[in-house]
Amino acid sequence: MEVTQVLHMNGGTGETSYANNSLVQQKAICLTRVMREEAISSLYRSILPKRLAIADLGCSSGPNALFVISEAIKLVEKLCRELKHESPQYQIFMNDLPGNDFNNIFKSLHSFKEKLRSEIAGEHMGPCFFTGVPGSFYGRIFPDKSLHFVHSSYSLQWLSKVPEGLENNKGNIYMASNSPSNVPKAYYEQYKKDFSLFLKCRAEELVEGGRMVLTILGRRSHDPSSKECCYIWQLLTMALKHMVSKGRIKEEEMDSFNIPQYTPSPSEVEIEVEKEGSFSVTSLEISVLPWNAFDSEYGNLSESLRNGGYNVTKCMRAVAEPLLISHFGEAIIEELFALYQQILTETMSKEKTQFVNVTISLIRKPDY
Numbered sequence: 001m002e003v004t005q006v007l008h009m010n011g012g013t014g015e016t017s018y019a020n021n022s023l024v025q026q027k028a029i030c031l032t033r034v035m036r037e038e039a040i041s042s043l044y045r046s047i048l049p050k051r052l053a054i055a056d057l058g059c060s061s062g063p064n065a066l067f068v069i070s071e072a073i074k075l076v077e078k079l080c081r082e083l084k085h086e087s088p089q090y091q092i093f094m095n096d097l098p099g100n101d102f103n104n105i106f107k108s109l110h111s112f113k114e115k116l117r118s119e120i121a122g123e124h125m126g127p128c129f130f131t132g133v134p135g136s137f138y139g140r141i142f143p144d145k146s147l148h149f150v151h152s153s154y155s156l157q158w159l160s161k162v163p164e165g166l167e168n169n170k171g172n173i174y175m176a177s178n179s180p181s182n183v184p185k186a187y188y189e190q191y192k193k194d195f196s197l198f199l200k201c202r203a204e205e206l207v208e209g210g211r212m213v214l215t216i217l218g219r220r221s222h223d224p225s226s227k228e229c230c231y232i233w234q235l236l237t238m239a240l241k242h243m244v245s246k247g248r249i250k251e252e253e254m255d256s257f258n259i260p261q262y263t264p265s266p267s268e269v270e271i272e273v274e275k276e277g278s279f280s281v282t283s284l285e286i287s288v289l290p291w292n293a294f295d296s297e298y299g300n301l302s303e304s305l306r307n308g309g310y311n312v313t314k315c316m317r318a319v320a321e322p323l324l325i326s327h328f329g330e331a332i333i334e335e336l337f338a339l340y341q342q343i344l345t346e347t348m349s350k351e352k353t354q355f356v357n358v359t360i361s362l363i364r365k366p367d368y
């Protein structure tokens with residue numbers, strides 16, 4: 001499987017789209033607002049650029065794609081008023097893999113700009129120039145020293161490829177407590193290669209003093225196959241196994257499927273930053289979010305949205321469906337997700353289930 005060709009979230013605005021099923025990811029963006037505001041305001045105050053270049057890496061499509069951009073521009077505009085400066089020109093880069101539904105973002109740009117102008121109410125705002133950047137962030141995607149601020153949320157846990165040597169990870173689609181010991185090692189090696197390449201590329205693309213705020217789906221535990229990061233995939237494994245037992249999927253097909261993801265611990269993130277050497281860490285935070293984004297804070301929910309299993313299935317389907325279709329074909333999808341929903345509903349009625357987020361704020365060191 002060529003991950004960069006296959007991986008993308010469900011496009012469009014339909015029932016199974018990422019645009020309509022990404023509330024957990026939006027909550028993660030909200031949780032990290034303070035870190036972003038600190039990074040952007042200290043960047044702006046120290047560099048005072050006339051052209052401010054912001055990139056969102058792994059932006060996907062739907063409301064989340066422009067959410068961070070809107071907050072960043074509003075913050076800079078506020079700073080400009082305080083400092084009595086002219087607004088900068090905003091150069092906004094939206095990056096994702098080529099299969100992403102970029103058109104969904106482009107179509108919403110007009111209303112996005114109108115809304116932003118009305119929120120900045122009556123004040124002059126700098127012009128915004130948007131560009132879609134298709135390509136893997138595990139490689140160069142921008143010219144040297146062309147960016148001031150890089151943001152990425154819920155994207156860097158995706159690896160550039162399925163690690164090599166997972167042939168003996170039979171009966172699993174990810175790391176699990178019963179995976180042979182070479183499996184977590186192979187995943188960790190791939191993560192180290194990918195994340196250090198990501199840092200090296202961004203170090204070339206960011207100006208000195210440029211900032212990055214990265215939120216990665218991660219874990220607190222030292223154990224890479226701990227339940228807090230692997231359970232969500234383990235439950236999908238159970239659904240796939242059931243399909244194998246019914247003869248709907250061949251065993252070899254399941255055995256040869258592995259999720260190209262690694263959910264690092266905070267120290268695994270920090271170690272790579274330190275080893276690569278171009279960035280210093282200004283802060284690192286861990287946050288948690290319930291799997292079910294529609295938890296108790298929502299009042300009048302329809303019956304289906306009160307069902308955590310239903311919500312989490314829709315969220316996971318929007319994320320994993322293209323990968324699953326490319327390996328197993330489309331015919332099994334409805335049945336697979338119906339089973340997954342049953343398993344999730346049962347599990348979530350008995351256990352507290354949470355995603356763990358690792359957010360790191362970085363500053364590009366000067367070149368000596």
Ligand SMILES: C[S@@+](CC[C@H](N)C(=O)[O-])C[C@H]1O[C@@H](n2cnc3c(N)ncnc32)[C@H](O)[C@@H]1O
Pocket residue numbers: 007008009022025026029057058059060061064065095096097100135136137138152153154155156158159160319
């Ligand atoms: C779960 S979505 C997150 C989208 C958005 N940032 C949010 O918070 O809602 C992860 C996105 O990362 C993208 N992605 C994964 N690997 C990538 C890579 N190597 N280069 C660029 N984008 C990548 C996926 O295609 C997907 O759109």
